[in-house]
Amino acid sequence: MRQTLEHQHRLFDVDEALQDITSRRPAMTDIATSFALLQKARLDAQAALPDSPLLDGDPDLAGLPHGRPLLADFMESLATPAKTTAEHFRAAAKVILPQAAQAFPKLAPDLARLALLLDSPGKAPDEGVQLAASLLAAIAPAKARNTAESAGATMEELATRLGISSPALHMTATEGLLALLTHASARLLPQVDNDIWRRGYCPVCGGGPDSGILKEAKEDSEFLIAKAGQLWLHCSQCAALWRFPRMRCAACDCEDPQRLELLLAEGDPRSDAERVQLCHDCKSYLPTLNMVDRTDRINLEMLPISMLHLDILAQKRGFAPMAPSPWNTLT
Numbered sequence: 637m638r639q640t641l642e643h644q645h646r647l648f649d650v651d652e653a654l655q656d657i658t659s660r661r662p663a664m665t666d667i668a669t670s671f672a673l674l675q676k677a678r679l680d681a682q683a684a685l686p687d688s689p690l691l692d693g694d695p696d697l698a699g700l701p702h703g704r705p706l707l708a709d710f711m712e713s714l715a716t717p718a719k720t721t722a723e724h725f726r727a728a729a730k731v732i733l734p735q736a737a738q739a740f741p742k743l744a745p746d747l748a749r750l751a752l753l754l755d756s757p758g759k760a761p762d763e764g765v766q767l768a769a770s771l772l773a774a775i776a777p778a779k780a781r782n783t784a785e786s787a788g789a790t791m792e793e794l795a796t797r798l799g800i801s802s803p804a805l806h807m808t809a810t811e812g813l814l815a816l817l818t819h820a821s822a823r824l825l826p827q828v829d830n831d832i833w834r835r836g837y838c839p840v841c842g843g844g845p846d847s848g849i850l851k852e853a854k855e856d857s858e859f860l861i862a863k864a865g866q867l868w869l870h871c872s873q874c875a876a877l878w879r880f881p882r883m884r885c886a887a888c889d890c891e892d893p894q895r896l897e898l899l900l901a902e903g904d905p906r907s908d909a910e911r912v913q914l915c916h917d918c919k920s921y922l923p924t925l926n927m928v929d930r931t932d933r934i935n936l937e938m939l940p941i942s943m944l945h946l947d948i949l950a951q952k953r954g955f956a957p958m959a960p961s962p963w964n965t966l967t
């Protein structure tokens with residue numbers, strides 16, 4: 637998919653996508669600029685990360701038919717992260733923190749202090765690694781935290797102990813983890829058989845979709861070329877793309893056409909391509925871009941922020957995003 641788009645010269649880099657968004661929607665300039673800075677930081681962090689895999693040994697492909705994502709073991713290990721995981725996180729945070737400070741100037745002093753603590757110059761090198769492990773443990777999935785022998789400090793406890801605001805800690809922990817997942821996903825995703833996986837969550841990391849993209853179906857393996865296009869979901873955590881049935885809710889698997897609704901921004905010149913699918917069963921929504929018969933250029937990672945106006949419309953009607961994030965949690 638990603639390759640196909642590249643071959644069609646249809647991918648923007650982050651800066652081009654940002655320019656495209658701000659020229660079309662000036663009101664989104666601030667939020668899109670901050671989002672773009674973090675996307676670029678994530679790309680830089682991936683380039684700085686060592687090539688060694690997050691998991692020892694080969695990924696467990698046998699779990700895929702049963703709905704078990706390739707990084708399920710890794711996600712479960714986050715409550716008590718391995719030392720190499722904490723070291724990778726530290727390497728990613730080193731790259732991300734200065735750029736995150738640019739994106740969020742109010743958090744800059746806190747982020748600078750955290751960068752120093754993670755680097756722990758002149759101290760035992762393990763202190764930075766231990767802090768990295770504590771940050772990861774604090775955002776580990778609740779299930780992993782509950783089953784771990786010692787739950788580790790919560791983000792609020794860490795904030796009090798370190799004297800650093802919990803939003804700064806939370807952003808660092810999240811962005812560092814997303815960089816690790818995205819880095820691992822680039823290597824793991826090609827091992828996923830797209831004909832096996834039809835779930836509403838990511839086959840690599842288990843994350844929910846932050847957007848969908850409809851594209852022409854012209855793969856050799858297809859007997860029929862579906863004119864309406866194939867739906868691919870974009871992972872909110874690791875940027876993987878995977879196929880999913882078009883007329884099904886990714887959150888609850890509802891397939892009742894009476895319960896699914898397509899919402900568009902009326903009067904918007906792009907409303908023929910940018911849609912949001914609402915599910916009346918579970919009250920969740922997914923912004924979707926239709927690329928069938930279109931020549932637009934896009935950046936997949938900037939897609940969620942380019943359709944933020946649709947989040948606003950959907951949330952006004954009482955629907956919730958499938959992958960809530962600080963960006964789409966609107967008040």
Ligand SMILES: [Zn+2]
Binds near residue numbers: 841843
């Ligand atoms: Zn993922």
Ligand SMILES: [Zn+2]
Binds near residue numbers: 886888889890
């Ligand atoms: Zn649903």
